[in-house]
Amino acid sequence: MFRFLVPLVLAVSMSTAVAAAPVDDQSRRPRDNDRRERQVEAAPQRVDLGDVVRRVASGRQGRMLGVSPRGDVVVVRWEYPGGRVADITVDGRSGRILGER
Incomplete structure (x- = not known):
């Protein structure tokens, strides 16, 4: 009976040790979701395109x-009465109009 029990116990203990190793390794590294959240927090705030159009x-x-x-900028193409077309450049973070060409 011990002949069958000893290999079984060894096999179970070895598979448990192997399965536990990657979990410990993963707990030390930041998860992908954590990295993405940090990138989103670090990204600069962008103005809403609708707000840019209303301001222009x-x-x-x-x-x-x-x-x-x-x-970092938003370009609004604008047609004035008479047919003249201009590109109006707006700061993408503040919404401030930078210029017109």
Whole structure:
């Protein structure tokens, strides 16, 4: 009887030790979700594109043709009465209008 019991006990104890090792290793490393949460917290706040369009449209005649986020700025393509088209550059963090071309 002991001939069958000893190998069984050894096999169970070895598989338990092997299964426990990766868990201990993983507990030392930050989880992927934790890393993603830290990246999101560190990312700068971006202004809402709707707010950017409202700010550009305020006091301007004409219509918006399109809006395009480009890195740290947002570019709003605007058509004035008479057909002149301009690109209005807005700071993507503060929402402040930087210029017009």
